[in-house]
Amino acid sequence: MxxxxxxxxxxxxxxxxxxxxxxxxxxxxxxxxxxxxxxxxxxxxxxxxxxxxxxxxxxxxxxxxxxxxxxxxxxxxxxxxxxxxxxxxxxxxxxxxxxxxxxxxxxxxxxxxxxxxxxxxxxxxxxxxxxxxxxxxxxxxxxxxxxxxxxxxxxxxxxxxxxxxxxxxxxxxxxxxxxxxxxxxxxxxxxxxxxxxxxxxxxxxxxxxxxxxxxxxxxxxxxxxxxxxxxxxxxxxxxxxGYGALFAGGEWKVTLLLWSHFLFVLTTAYTVFNWLPTLSTATGFTVAQGGMFLAAFNFGGIAGALIGALCIDRSGSRRLTISFGLGAAAASLVAFGTFGVGTPVAVLAGTIFFAGLFIAGLQPMLFAIAAAAYPVQLRGTGVGTALAVGRLGAIASSYIGAVLIGAGAGAFFVFLGAMMMAVAAALWLMPRHVPGRQGSK
Missing domain, CATH: 1.20.1250.20 (MFS general substrate transporter like domains)
Known part of the structure; x- marks a missing residue:
């Protein structure tokens, strides 16, 4: 033995x-x-x-x-x-x-x-x-x-x-x-x-x-x-x-950055989940078209998560997730410039699909980063608290979305883009990522 x-x-x-x-x-x-x-x-x-x-x-x-x-x-x-x-x-x-x-x-x-x-x-x-x-x-x-x-x-x-x-x-x-x-x-x-x-x-x-x-x-x-x-x-x-270990030694930086990852991404994703159909009808689209936009976002999220699952072990998480954050910001800004009844519905659905690919597709990869970032004895506490903080963003999205709807489609998509830029920055600062097979980050 x-x-x-x-x-x-x-x-x-x-x-x-x-x-x-x-x-x-x-x-x-x-x-x-x-x-x-x-x-x-x-x-x-x-x-x-x-x-x-x-x-x-x-x-x-x-x-x-x-x-x-x-x-x-x-x-x-x-x-x-x-x-x-x-x-x-x-x-x-x-x-x-x-x-x-x-x-x-x-x-x-x-x-x-x-x-x-x-x-x-x-x-x-x-x-x-x-x-x-x-x-x-x-x-x-x-x-x-x-x-x-x-x-x-x-x-x-x-x-x-x-x-x-x-x-x-x-x-x-x-x-x-x-x-x-x-x-x-x-x-x-x-x-x-x-x-x-x-x-x-x-x-x-x-x-x-x-x-x-x-x-x-x-x-x-x-x-x-x-x-x-x-x-x-x-x-x-x-x-x-214990919870205190999340902030002991060098863990505090990892913990705070992970919390920001989950908070920003879940706030952004739930703002879309809860309010995109309402924004669509307020902008002049039909209820059916609003449902189609939300479906496009969800299908994009599944596609993005699959891409992440296939690539993260090979390439590591640092460049992959930062690219997703920047891609989400770019897709949101494209939607800012095109979201209106004068744009073909298929073009808007495609734009929202890519927004979902980068925003909702990034969320599952955060769990892989959190699992890799903490030692075994702290893994459950670390993942659990990060997700709990993220769900505060899901709660906040109920109120944020209502304000953004009142401000119009431009404010809605600028907010999404700004949040995902913040995610990309936090991922760049993160000291621990999933390493690639060749040891790359």
Missing amino acids: QSDNSLRWTLDHGPWTGFQRRAGMLAILAVVLDGFDIQLLGVVLPALIKEWNLPREAFVPVIGLGIVAMSVGTAINGWLGDRFGRKLTLLASMIVFGLGTLMTVMATGMPLFIVARLIASVGLGGAMPSAVALLSEFTPVRRRSFMVTLGMICTPVGGVLAGLVSAWLLPVYGWQSLFLVGGLLPLVLAGIMLVALPESPQFLASRPGRRAELERFAARLGVAPSPGDLGATAQAGEAKA
Whole structure:
């Protein structure tokens, strides 16, 4: 049997075994169900407005408080993942959002509906940091950033599935059927993961009391941990855990820059998600054309994320993400100069597609940077807090967008361009990026 150094080398540079791939796929499935559940409210909202005879404004608190609850869940569960394990916190998150979603089925009015969605939102926010950490720690270095980026693409995939399932169930079985499916699926997957998903080996190595689990994991890869190395890793884990470690030593610069990345990108993306159709109709386009512009932005985001997933491990993240930030600024300024009813709709849709490619396509790559920037013992806390800060931008976009709509299309797109220029600058200043295969940044 080999040493603990061999275990680490095997995890980082050895074969990508079927055992590791299956573990990664379970984490990705959790992200898909997370995206499915997040999109349910938007899908059933028209049915709820009609059945409960309420105005759209009555659901604003559900949406706003839900994002706040998701942010709280993200920050808390990232820390819990570093303290108690990625698997445990991912299972807990899925159980919480599964049970919260099932509670929604029993709602006959707003009070229980709000409570149920808040509970579900805490779990929804908590699933992402643990899933990102597991994807990173089960995947060899040469495919690590690809898998993390690919996993993040699965959030909109879950949203697409929610739309498809709703088209099948909603007309026949009502809105409750969607929440029933959305609540049962994560509970079923949690049961499967309880048996089939191992704990992160890097986390186990930081906990001497769980040595037996680490040895069983290592045996699946044909290596064995060394007691001396295990002890050293455990001491490092104890030294690094906690929110204070995000600002200890040189971590403060990494932390603040990551927060700015997530804040600027999510503010920009959610401003488009929430307000582009409204801007379109205010500018003179039809409702259908506004929906087409938003679809173009989303399809661009998926294309950009796929490009990033394929390129980031080979070329590294520095030049790639800075180029995306500058590309987003350029596309926004092109839209500033052309967005109006006098421009052919196809030209505008193409411009917005490229804006989505660079803006929404950049977002998944931020998770890969965050996972690579922090040491193992701080990874869940670091990713979780960065995403929580980013979601503050999602909340702020609700108010920013309303102001920009009043100022006109020019102000809207200038704001997007300025935000993405700020992102490019922050990415240039970032001291830690995903290295390329040849060691380039």
